[in-house]
Amino acid sequence: xxxxxxxxxxxxxxxxxxxxxxxxxxxxxxxxxxxxxxxxxxxxxxxxxxxxxxxxxxxxxxxxxxxxxxxxxxxxxxxxxxxxxxxxxxxxxxxxxxxxxxxxxxxxxxxxx
Amino acid sequence: xxxxxxxxxxxxxxxxxxxxxxxxxxxxxxxxxxxxxxxxxxxxxxxxxxxxxxxxxxxxxxxxxxxxxxxxxxxxxxxxxxxxxxxxxxxxxxxxxxxxxxxxxxxxxxxxxx
Numbered sequence: 171x172x173x174x175x176x177x178x179x180x181x182x183x184x185x186x187x188x189x190x191x192x193x194x195x196x197x198x199x200x201x202x203x204x205x206x207x208x209x210x211x212x213x214x215x216x217x218x219x220x221x222x223x224x225x226x227x228x229x230x231x232x233x234x235x236x237x238x239x240x241x242x243x244x245x246x247x248x249x250x251x252x253x254x255x256x257x258x259x260x261x262x263x264x265x266x267x268x269x270x271x272x273x274x275x276x277x278x279x280x281x282x283x
Numbered sequence: 284x285x286x287x288x289x290x291x292x293x294x295x296x297x298x299x300x301x302x303x304x305x306x307x308x309x310x311x312x313x314x315x316x317x318x319x320x321x322x323x324x325x326x327x328x329x330x331x332x333x334x335x336x337x338x339x340x341x342x343x344x345x346x347x348x349x350x351x352x353x354x355x356x357x358x359x360x361x362x363x364x365x366x367x368x369x370x371x372x373x374x375x376x377x378x379x380x381x382x383x384x385x386x387x388x389x390x391x392x393x394x395x396x397x
Contacts, residue, residue: 176325204385213374214326216385259325268339269378270316271386273325 172197174262176274183250184282191245191277193260200262203236203243204271208257217258218245250281287389289375295395296365303361304392308377315358316386317350318374319343326374332358333380365396 173196183189201222206214220227220234236243257278261271288307308315318326331339334355352358372393376386
């Protein structure tokens with residue numbers, strides 16, 4: 171069935187260092203890959219997304235890369251700050267059918283000051 | 284319209300009782316989704332509406348669960364005969380028709396079954 175694997179489950183970095191979170195998807199029909207940030211007790215919020223016709227996308231300190239052949243995509247956060255501490259979820263969606271997303275299990279990022 | 288609104292924010296109920304949650308999506312969004320999130324896990328898809336039509340239901344959605352979106356605007360999710368395993372955060376999300384329109388999530392309803 172459809173599945174998205176996400177690693178690592180927890181990640182601690184020093185302030186100013188980079189953080190990388192990796193996801194792998196199984197459904198070949200997936201063509202849209204959003205990333206969500208969820209702070210404790212709050213709703214998931216979309217921070218960046220990428221479509222299958224693009225290999226990389228960047229927005230200030232955040233970038234996402236996609237390798238369709240290998241079916242994996244990654245989130246890169248540079249110059250991390252304490253306010254980046256949260257749980258990050260990757261997801262995979264398809265333009266065929268219902269456009270539902272399959273989410274990964276999340277990565278708890280801690281940025282140490 | 285300030286986003287996706289969910290009510291109530293918290294619900295504590297006794298096992299066996301019925302509960303109903305409401306979601307008001309962003310007004311121009313045609314698509315509405317219900318997800319369930321348990322501690323330490325990502326959101327799991329429950330069901331999807333396009334306008335008033337319920338187009339997909341997850342196998343996770345047992346016959347005790349029912350969802351409606353009667354006029355293509357707000358939606359309700361009802362759980363009958365609640366069980367302790369139903370305890371979770373129930374998230375509603377909405378989006379425009381284009382697949383590359385990311386979801387906007389509501390703040391969720393946290394259900395605790397005691």
